[in-house]
Amino acid sequence: MVKYFVPFRQIRQQPTIVVDSTGLGAVLTLAHWRGAATPDGLRDDTSAGSVLRALHQPNTPGLEAAAVTANHFDIDGFVGVWALLNPALALRHEHLLRLVATLGDFREMNWLDPQADHALQLVCWLNAEEKARFYEPFGAPARRRREDEASAEKFAWFLPRFAAVLENPEAGRAAWEPEYLRVQQGVATVQRPATTIRRYPEIGLTVVCMPEPLPYYALFGATAGTDVVLSLYSGQRYEFEYKYTTWVDLESRPTLPRLPLDALTARLNQLETTPRRWTFDGITDTGPLLRLSGKSLTKVQRYADPDQRPIYVSSITPERLEQEVVAFFRAGYAGIEPKRYWTWAEIRTAGQREEA
Template identity: 55%
Template sequence: MAYSYLPFPELKKTPAVVVDSFHPNGLVLSHWRGAPVPDELREDTSAGMVLQALKQDWPELKKYHRATANHFDIDALVGVWALLNPVLAGQHEELLRQVAIIGDFRELNLSAPHAEEALQLVCWINAEEKSRFYPPFGAYELEENEVVASIPKFEFFLQAFTEVLLHPQEYRTLWQPEFEQVMQRHAQMHGPETNLTALPALGLVVLETPEPVHYYALFSRTAGFDIVLACYQDQRYEVECKYTTWVDIASRPTLPRPDLRPLARHLNSLETSGRSWAADGPTDTGPLLRLQGQELSKAQRYGNPQERPVYSSSLTPAQMVREVSAFLEEVFREVKPKKYWTWAEVREFNLNSTKK
């Protein structure tokens, strides 16, 4: 089974394994909501599904010789690379799973096998992507769309990834700066400076920590939760619906993703700082609710919290936690967690929530 990379625009004419994407002309291995993935192959990440298919020697894989994705990110890269390098992928299966989890969900678990090695690889990808190409979600500012603009990224990383996987220390100068920043902030998030309050019934975790940190550190304490209220010094806050509710999670049931815009309107009725609360819609990959300043681009919103301004509110931390919790308690009243919400169900849930 010898696979090669197929640029996504060519998928109309050439069938392929479609990783982390949708298309009828091939075998879809994607955690995108509603993707027609065989139950036996379901995992939380798309790369995990590819690794599972390779491990099981899934019969349908033999029908194809090309692999593709309609966008570049770490999960898609690992999945496509694994199909092109099945023997190496099998030898490094758990490491690659951690690369996909850290890259896609930003959940760094240093107690997981190979977590530090995985973080090194993720940081290398981030460094090279930023220096050689446009940043994640930066295609919004290009003339080309992501489907076309991502092709050179795949061509570079599919060739370069193998050497870095096998010899990461030779690329230390590239991955070390971000790696050290994450490890330092990880210590902050797991030390006495940070307080965590978990509200499992709401899928909410409240993190109180002095300053905004790298996502891999911030979300290292959020596994199993889908909504994060980050509380920083000087009454600065951000509420985020994690990417885990944009996709189909196989490992656990979830609550439907709430629309945070009604909460923003309610907070505006309480806010006296002169700034206004605003939130992204529920179909955004990672909706943020925050006090507005200069409007952020998609790339800036996707970037790490310490890279964007977070403004002080007139609301105290206790008020903020109370208002966010009360909002979620109301919208989730009589709603039970389950697996595999459809977007239609999420829309209906949010329509019903506005009527409560």
């Protein structure tokens, strides 16, 4: 059966497959959101990955529905929706589409993969056209619009145009090239001797030391397989971040739960002698940051690349900051084993244990 996209508000008007979202009345949910009703055999790190698994299992209950929806527009969700509407082409490009969804959602890429360059071009094309023709991710509320309603316009524009760029990236070069070149420069920076990377696998931490902030697509490639990142920039400028990998249900590997950062923030504020204060976002944010505060960042600014926002000078040395972060997580994770499919209730319980 030929499938078609419907706006999220129409989910109850016909049997509908929900991608990268949850919604009452869905006949099939294909999402990596924590607690989503994705069938066990279709679970994947990305929602697009769950869609591709479903396409290999055409007898999946609910897959016969013609209507497809999502309650927001992002790269992973878009790829999943597009794949359901274009199954033969999606399966022909399955590996490439998996790379696109992973880079779009987790900002991770193995740059040695033969299709990495192509995936980056597609992601940059989607980003550029989205911002130029519509609004940036998380930008709907500032325009007094609901994302689940406004995003339907993005799907309507991208769905009939994506295949042409998928099969011939040159067709979209004018749009994707500026961000593509910026990311490639960042990847080269990560690979230079001036950048050092330290991993603490027992707490899922990667520490990246580099001269200047980089685009996420360059920064997070070096952090694949871990879930928390401490970025140490020259001039004692720092950011700590929980990656999106701990907001969703990863299928490929176990993870540790997010811990509230109140105690770590209080400790850093004891050490900080500049007028600025350390602040942090709540653990249910998609990518919570711990950083020295200036003017509060909007969700759009927090989602944007580190090189697109101010990062302030701290009085704390990088060695001391790294010691404090490592000590905090080693203590907090003592006695907690990594696992798959944490519930938010379990994560809150782990956080209360750490606070106690």
